Amino acid sequence: MDNPQTMFIQVFTVTGPVFAMVVLGIVLKRLRLIDEHFMSxxxxxxxKALMxxxxxxxxxxxxLSMALQPALIGYFYLATVLSFAWAWLWSLKHVPYAERGIxxxxAFRGNCGIVGLALAASQYGDYGLSVGGVLAGLIIVLFNVLSIIVLAFYSPHFDADLKSVMKGLAKNPLILSVLAGLLASWMNVQLPQWILISADYFSAMTLxxxxxxxxxxxxxxAFIHSGKIALSSSLFKVLWTPIAFTLLAALIGFEGRDLGMLFLFLASPTAAASYVMARSAGSDGRLAANIIAISTVISVVSIMLGLYGLQVVGLI
Structure with a gap:
């Protein structure tokens, strides 16, 4: 087994470049080289295009037999539903009524399409990109449905209905690209080399x-005005949920790169889309933004320690 220093270097090699890009974003914003318009x-x-x-x-x-992993997808869906229920039950006793939806x-909606996918690709290469792409694309459906349920329950002004939700999902570029990729792979579509190289140039900007x-x-x-509620929700997302459901996954037989993939996606920080959903529900957008910021910062440490711990005990 590798010594602890070697394993830490290996983990940092995976997580370092991902979070270096996040830090670069902070620096560029401080230097006013990028602004809100650029980020929008x-x-x-x-x-809509790169991802x-x-x-x-x-x-x-x-x-296709590698990219589509029913057991992995099924467990990730189950873990998401259970973490959603767990956070909701906890909020009933510890969170003010008006802030429970946020x-x-x-606490359950992860940034799988950006942080999770970037880490999976960095850790497992083509396997992480293909399997992670399917996971990220398909989980969007569940994220949206569960978010609408809890936000509608606590936000009387939220006017989303099942028809509009399904219409939005049917037009989601990430879902459509995953389904198109699965279909093209199943049909063994062959494209000219120049198209593949051009696509590589274009998509290399994505992450x-x-x-x-x-x-x-x-x-x-966000940190100054965060408060205990934002911190609690963030810890649910990047600490308690990945610990609980990664250990459960190991107990029921997941191991190696599949267990590593589950951890990376479960431990991803809160998705930026949660802010958009909160605003559309007429809820506290500041609280949603605080949770996104705090969970992202904490995840820098929690994901590194989690990967390191899983390697030390020989699970991945």
């Missing part, structure tokens, strides 16, 4: 640009 445009480009391209071609180039959403936007959106004010 860049985030829109990433969501769908990355996911489609990543899955297309992969053996608290619960922040760095998205991570820079994550860093640029962080605010020191």
């Amino acid at each position: 445009v860049a985030s829109n480009l990433s969501f 769908p391209t990355l996911l489609f071609f990543g899955i297309l180039r992969t053996d 608290y619960v959403q922040g 760095p640009l998205a991570l820079i936007c994550v860093g640029g959106s962080l605010s020191m004010a």
Whole structure:
């Protein structure tokens, strides 16, 4: 077995570049080289074009039997539902009524499409990109449904209905790109080499640009005004949930890279989309932003320690 120093270097090699891009976003924002307009445009480009391209071609180039892992997807769905229920039950006793919807959403909705996918690709290469792409694409459906349930319950002004939700999911670029990639892989579609190389050039911007936007959106004010509720929701997301459900996954037989993939996605910080959902529900947008910021910062340490611990005990 590798000595602790060697294992720590290996873990940092995986997590370091990802979080370096987040720090770079903070620095660029402080230097005023990027602003809110840039992040809005860049985030829109990433969501609607860059990331769908990355996911489609990543899955297309992969053996479908490897990219589509029913047991992995099923467990991730189950863990998400259980973490959602766990956070909701906890909030009933410890969180003020008006803030429960934001608290619960922040506690279970992970940034799988950016941070989770970037870490998976860094740790497991093509396997992490293809399998992680499918996980990230399919979990969006569950994230949206559960978020709407809890936000609607505590926000009487939230006017989303099942029809509008399904319409939004049907147009989601990430979901569409995953489904298109799975179909193209199943049909064994062969594309000219120049298209594949061009797609590589284009999609190579995806994760760095998205991570820079994550860093640029962080605010020191979020930490000053965070409070116990934001911290509690953040710890649910990046500490208690990954510990509980990664250990459970190991007990029921997941191991190696599959267990590592589950940990990385379960430990991802709260998704930026939770802020958008909170605002549309007429809820406390500041609390949602605080949870995103705090969970992102804590995850820098928690993910590194988690990967290190799993390697030390020989589970991954």
